[in-house]
Amino acid sequence: MALASGVRFAxxxxxxxxxxxxxxxxxxxxxxxxxxxxxxxxxGSQRVLVEPDAASGVAVMKLRNPPVNALSLELLTELVIxxxxxxxxxxFRGIILTSDCPxxxxxxxxxxxxxxxxPAHCAExxxxxxxxxxRMYLSSLVLVAAINGACPAGGCIIALSCDxxxxxxxPKYRIGLNETLLGIIAPFWLKDTYVNTIxxxxxxxxLQLGSLFPPAEALQVGLVDQVVPEDQVQSTALSEMARWxxxxxxxxxxxxxxxxxxxxxxxxxxRDADTQNFVSxxxxxxxxxxxxxxxxKLRQRKG
Ligand SMILES: CCCCCCCCCCC/C=C/C(=O)SCCNC(=O)CCNC(=O)[C@H](O)C(C)(C)COP(=O)(O)OP(=O)(O)OC[C@H]1O[C@@H](n2cnc3c(N)ncnc32)[C@H](O)[C@@H]1OP(=O)(O)O
Numbered sequence: 001m002a003l004a005s006g007v008r009f010a011x012x013x014x015x016x017x018x019x020x021x022x023x024x025x026x027x028x029x030x031x032x033x034x035x036x037x038x039x040x041x042x043x044g045s046q047r048v049l050v051e052p053d054a055a056s057g058v059a060v061m062k063l064r065n066p067p068v069n070a071l072s073l074e075l076l077t078e079l080v081i082x083x084x085x086x087x088x089x090x091x092f093r094g095i096i097l098t099s100d101c102p103x104x105x106x107x108x109x110x111x112x113x114x115x116x117x118x119p120a121h122c123a124e125x126x127x128x129x130x131x132x133x134x135r136m137y138l139s140s141l142v143l144v145a146a147i148n149g150a151c152p153a154g155g156c157i158i159a160l161s162c163d164x165x166x167x168x169x170x171p172k173y174r175i176g177l178n179e180t181l182l183g184i185i186a187p188f189w190l191k192d193t194y195v196n197t198i199x200x201x202x203x204x205x206x207l208q209l210g211s212l213f214p215p216a217e218a219l220q221v222g223l224v225d226q227v228v229p230e231d232q233v234q235s236t237a238l239s240e241m242a243r244w245x246x247x248x249x250x251x252x253x254x255x256x257x258x259x260x261x262x263x264x265x266x267x268x269x270x271r272d273a274d275t276q277n278f279v280s281x282x283x284x285x286x287x288x289x290x291x292x293x294x295x296x297k298l299r300q301r302k303g
Contacts, residue, residue, distance in 0.1 A: 043085075045078040049100060050086070057093040058241055059086050060234075064100035070110035071154050076128040083135055093245055094142035096237045097162060103172065105147045106155030115291045119279045126278040129154070130271060133189065136161035138264050140253050142244040146237035148230065151175040152212055153182075156223075160193045163256070164240045165224040167215050168233045174212035175223055181210035183290035184282070187274055189267040196263060198222045 044050040044061075052059040061082060063069040086092045099105045113125045136143060136158065143162035151159055151167075156175050159165050167173060177194060179186045186194070186207060194203040198221050205211070206221070215227040228236045244252070267274060281287060 044082060047072075047075045048078045048082045050082055052086075052092065054091050057091060057245070058096060058238070059092055059094075060096045060098065061086075062098055062100040063106060066101050068104045068107035068150075069099055069101050069155070070107045070112075071129065071132075071158075072110040073113055073125050073128055075110075076125075076132050080128070080132050080135055083132075083139065083141075087139065087141060092141060093249060094144065094241045095139075096144050096146050096234070096241060097158070098146040098234070098237070099149050101149065104149040104155075105145075105151040105173070106158055107150070108152050108154030108156070111291055111295050114282045115288065115295060119283050122279045122282055123275050126275050127271075130189075130267060130274065133157060133161055133193075134264055134267065137193070137260055138257065140249075140256075142241060142252070144237045144241050144244070146233045147173065147175065147224065148233050149173055152178050157190055157193060160197050160223075163244060166226045166228060166233055166236045166240060167218060167224040168230040169215045169227045170230055171214045174214050175218050176210075176212040177207055178210040178212050180208060182294050183287060187278065189263065189274070192263045192266065196260075 042049065042051045047063070047065040049062040049064055050059050051062070061079075063075070063079075065072060065075045069075070083095070086095060109129070114122050117125075142164075145159040145162040145165045147159055147165060147167040149168070150173050152174065153176075156177055159175065167175065177186050177190065191203065191207060194207060198206070202221050206213075213221060213223055215224070218224045219227045226236055226240070282291070
């Protein structure tokens, strides 16, 4: 991912993503409803819809993995590929990330990817999670999260990897890292991302308590930058984007890199160990039991 200056952000580490896209439609381009010219053409994949606007240099990227945009291996992979595609296209300077699923921005890790799965699968899954975080956190593009639904755990991490967050003002749309309530632990790089955003003391409290913040509290603690009525989330995200794009790219990109590189490097240095920790932790019988119980609770809650 070369910057105009020649500085490189995240190394191309993972990636065999194409191999994961069995049966998906990534790369398909189709006219947007009512659209005409190039700027109105959309592309994407089964789970990530991209609506590019060439004139403004901004693409809207919509997560659409119903019912709750759980981060399945396929969704992670498709997100990385869509992001890479936009980054490699010089037309684009910014992405607005939002959800196509009603009431949920992203439910976090797809627990079915780590419940009852073998260690090799869990490792592959976690590497894909690391890869998406690295790519987003160090993206040369401006990323604005238009959070139009609940945003727990991994969903919060996706939002925190963006440069700016706009949250819809609905008490049901809570955001935070609630891992401890599931009996699991946010790894150091998620913790670092939290600390970088809301500071040490607030993170210490929120991480241990597994706090999910309603909009007003999320704003107060600094987890989000704006809370607006639901029907103004997209327009506010666009206004925020304009503010960020008013800054010359090279200066903004180098500053972003300066602010975030040390955090990303920490994971890059320990990526294999982090994967091993994750796998040995989630594959423990006790953790499998509590994840299973949590999933069961979610399923029963429905009826
Ligand atoms: C020292 C070692 C260090 C190693 C550390 C290892 C630990 C790693 C930690 C990694 C960090 C990230 C963790 C996560 O992201 S864990 C996931 C946490 N997510 C949640 O807790 C959210 C759970 N979901 C909800 O609260 C609600 O679903 C939500 C508010 C998002 C939406 O509510 P709604 O009422 O609209 O929808 P339902 O609850 O009815 O759900 C619909 C169906 O979706 C299923 N579902 C929901 N969430 C998930 C999920 N995360 N994964 C898989 N499936 C999910 C739910 O069961 C329903 O399914 P059915 O239709 O089959 O009933």
